[in-house]
Amino acid sequence: MAEASRFVHIVDEVPELEGRTDGPVLVHALDGFLDAGNAANLAAKHLLSQSSGRVVASLEVDDFYDYRARRPAMTFIEHHYEQYDAPRLVVRLMHDQHGTPYLLLHGPEPDMHWEGFASAVRAVVEHFGVRLTVAMGAVPMAVPHTRPVMLTNHATSPELLIQENVWKGQIRIPASAQSLLELRLGEWGHAAMGFVAHIPHYVAQFDYPRAAVSILESVEDVTGLEWDLGPLRTAGDTKMAEIAAQIEDSEEVRDVVQGLEQQYDAFHRPSTEEGSALPLAEERDLPTGEEIGAEFERFLAGLDRPDRPDE
Template identity: 65%
Template sequence: MVTALDGFLDAGSAAGLAIAHLLESSPGRVVASFEVDEFYDYRARRPPMSFVQDHYSDYEAPRLVVRLMRDDRRAPYLLLTGPEPDVRWEAFAEAVRAVVEHFAVRLTVSMGSVPMAVPHTRPVQVTNHATAKRLLVSENVWQGEIRIPSSAQSLLELRLGEWGHDATGFVAHIPHYVAQFGYPEASAAMLRQVGAVTGLQWDTAELDAAAAQRQAEIAGQVEDSDEVRAVVAGLEQQYDAFHRDDSGYGGGPNMLEAEDGSLPDSADLPTGEELGAQFEQFLAGLDQSDDE
């Protein structure tokens, strides 16, 4: 079962774009539906509706459902989508557990994305997590422990592991200066990772084309600003230094060394305040509709 919930873990709309891509070929068939009123805070996230001249219409009710889908080879899988529950996360996890056990789901795979200090000019980095090491298909570039805000999706994975059900997932790292805009390159990267762990196959050509267009738009914005180019160059230096070691994979003892063996000068790298100030105009330039 593939899961992606709208809300907290969706920088660059990466998971949302991936789900939209899957549903574009076929809406699938709803096989389970959650009582959304039990989990949704309508005042915090007011659903859209239309007002036409003198009456209300077209209320877009939130839906939290599981669909039976098929990949490009007609292989079946389940897709859990909808808004992240605002309340009763434990009850939500129990409800998903019932779905997992009813359909004898062998593996639950989640998708998400977070803003990170990474440049758009480098390949999308994806963090792999799972309830057991045997489920991991890639090694993460950094090791350690960090306290993070939780989400219904992350709690679900934790609880499924405690209940003896296999669960894994992927979190794409989105350049934080474009995190409020669609970043289809990350969507395609996550779908490929999900395919690697599940054997499912999807054609990502449309996402790849959209990613190329987005990269061209960002490149054009960067080219117009010396300050932005300097910040991107600093992020590239940081990214390359972090990923460099003798094996070609980050995380080794020399992962922070520059090509000459020295450590990168932190004074040459942008601070958070500098990033915010220098990208304010950059972001404004990208704040356009899809048609524009």
Template identity: 60%
Template sequence: MSKLERLVHIVDEVPELDAVREAGGDLVMVLVLDGFLDAGNAAARAAQHLTDLSDGPVVATFDVDQLHDYRARRPAMTFARDHYEGYDAPRLVVRQLRDTGGTPYLLLSGPEPDNRWEAFCRAVREVVERLGVTRVVGIGSVPMAVPHTRPIALTPHANDPDLLTTVSPWRGELRIPSSAQALLEIRLGEWGHQAMGFVAHVPHYLAQMDYPLAAAVLLEQVEIAGRLTIDLSGLRAEAEDKEAEIAGYLTANEEVAEVVAALERQYDAFERAEQDGSSLLARDEPLPTGEEIGRQFEQFLAGLDGPQDQQGDTDQERD
């Protein structure tokens, strides 16, 4: 048994996927790895929404013991009076799902590997080639200095420029921390497999809470890139409730509302400059400093969290 086979176990027979491959059809695999690119829990919430809609069978399982750093990310468990139980073991799996039209697709989700990234990429390659995946679509989200009252921007990326469905907002090159998900896209391209993805720009003051609107926006792009049909009505309802909650808090807290207004002015000035082809920075509307935003939104986040979370924050401050 090879090292690759020990790292991932793939179901030997999946009749529905075999039929797709034999017919020469497309099979999309959505990729969501927790732990890095997930501001506002947008990607994780999107993955959960997909499984809630169609909780299909597991067709591949990765050996998490070889990939996970348990001391850095300790799984939760339950202590019941006088004994331990309910260990939430991390799982990195590929599920077979169906969209609302009955089209099969795959979802690879779970914790981002803490080590053996190259081996993980080779294992995913085995999944792609064994199951006949024709395109991998990854999703993620990052915190940005943008207001929640403006449309969520996206950064598209792909290992083949012909796959891009939208224009990137970035110019030139950026040096950024790497991720297993990004490395996988590079490696799949080197091996001749299509891989692409989208990163949602989440308001940085909402990055630590669930932000379902970003999840919905990401899945809209998955629909387009993967030629799938996904029922987003429930997710959009969650997003409306969250927006109403945020709006109510801003109405009751003028100082926080002023910071959001400053971000709105900066955002609008940036958009005008882009349209006019002039400077991308507004000279008379500087962004609030990180220190200022941090002070204002400590109260903001505390107001949106539950009582238990607020107590936890208070304990941390005393420490």
């Protein structure tokens, strides 16, 4: 573990975790690739708003962060610089609404040294006796916003899974620091799992609090932790009303959403005959790709400026 010590500094004494019969849970959400709709980041921010967690481990962000690819913000005032938003990748000791302690790893996804990052998190897991590591993420998918948020769950052991996944068989996907971390933790004998929310592709670049709620509800199910999700649900309802108002003004976008609804409903409709294939969505005349693209540009612009719907 000598390499890990290069990448992380861990607080030696954390009295809140001493004398417990079971180890804490480590929840992690990283800004970057695996966060469509900003869902995982919204979930992490919500947890941070409910517990003033102190830092118990700090990862050497300079070893992981590509400053030229993701330049941090800073403020220039008249004739001088100030308020530099330095990136931080830290583990905080948090408490749920019942006072149960857990760990939260949050910050930017590492751009480099992924193996070093995994080793550093392993050092944290073994130092604090973490019993389960849970990842939060989200990806854009061809799903409608008018249906329940779907989740894919994944784990280092089948016994950790809590639901059937939509995907069957094998699929090649781009790797992420989170996915490599889970793979390595499993190889090192540590229990790890996670949830990936499916975000409607037409709103994937905007905040989607509804998915953050679904992710945290699933994390509650597998960890026994509990949080007040009321404010997040309210934010989700507000965003849904905003999306509905924008879609109402575009017949072409409504057609696309209706097509996605038919596809979703057909997939989830129980089969009437054993072994029969899932029914296909009803055929309908859809606008061309260029027409859809133009309408979605107007739709997204409206979401970006909800106070000026005329634009």
